Amino acid sequence: MGYIALLLFLGLMLSIALVFVFINRLLGPKTPEAMQDYPYECGVPLYDQSAQSTFHQGYYLLGLLLLLFDIEAAFLFPWTVVYRYLGVFGFVEMFLFILILTYGLVYAWRKGALDWQFEEESL
Numbered sequence: 001m002g003y004i005a006l007l008l009f010l011g012l013m014l015s016i017a018l019v020f021v022f023i024n025r026l027l028g029p030k031t032p033e034a035m036q037d038y039p040y041e042c043g044v045p046l047y048d049q050s051a052q053s054t055f056h057q058g059y060y061l062l063g064l065l066l067l068l069f070d071i072e073a074a075f076l077f078p079w080t081v082v083y084r085y086l087g088v089f090g091f092v093e094m095f096l097f098i099l100i101l102t103y104g105l106v107y108a109w110r111k112g113a114l115d116w117q118f119e120e121e122s123l
Contacts, residue, residue: 061113065105072101 079086079094086093108114 061108065108065113068101068104072098 075097076094079090083090
C-alpha cells in the first residue's frame with residue numbers, strides 16, 4: 001500500500017514533464033539558432049574549429065588553482081569536525097598545510113596567474 005503514493009507521485013511528475021515538453025514544442029521557436037551547435041570552451045568562443053586550437057595558459061592555471069583550493073576545502077572540513085580530538089599536533093599539521101597552500105597562492109599571484117588582462121590574440 002505504501003508504494004501507491006510513490007507511483008501516483010511518479011505518474012504526476014511524468015505527466016507534468018510531458019505537459020511542459022508539449023508546451024515548449026507548441027510555443028517555442030521553430031527555426032534553430034545559427035550558434036546552437038557552436039562549441040564553447042572556458043567562457044571564450046572558439047574561432048578555429050579544429051582540434052589543434054589552443055587556449056591561453058591562464059585558463060589551465062586557473063583550473064589548477066581551483067583544484068588546489070577545492071582540495072584544501074575537502075581537507076579542512078573534516079579537520080574542523082575532529083579538531084578537539086587532535087589537539088596541538090592536529091593544529092600544527094593543518095597550519096603547515098594551509099601555509100604551503102598560501103605559498104602556492106602567493107607564487108601564482110606573483111607569476112600573474114590571477115591577472116585576467118590578456119592581450120587580444122589575432123584571429
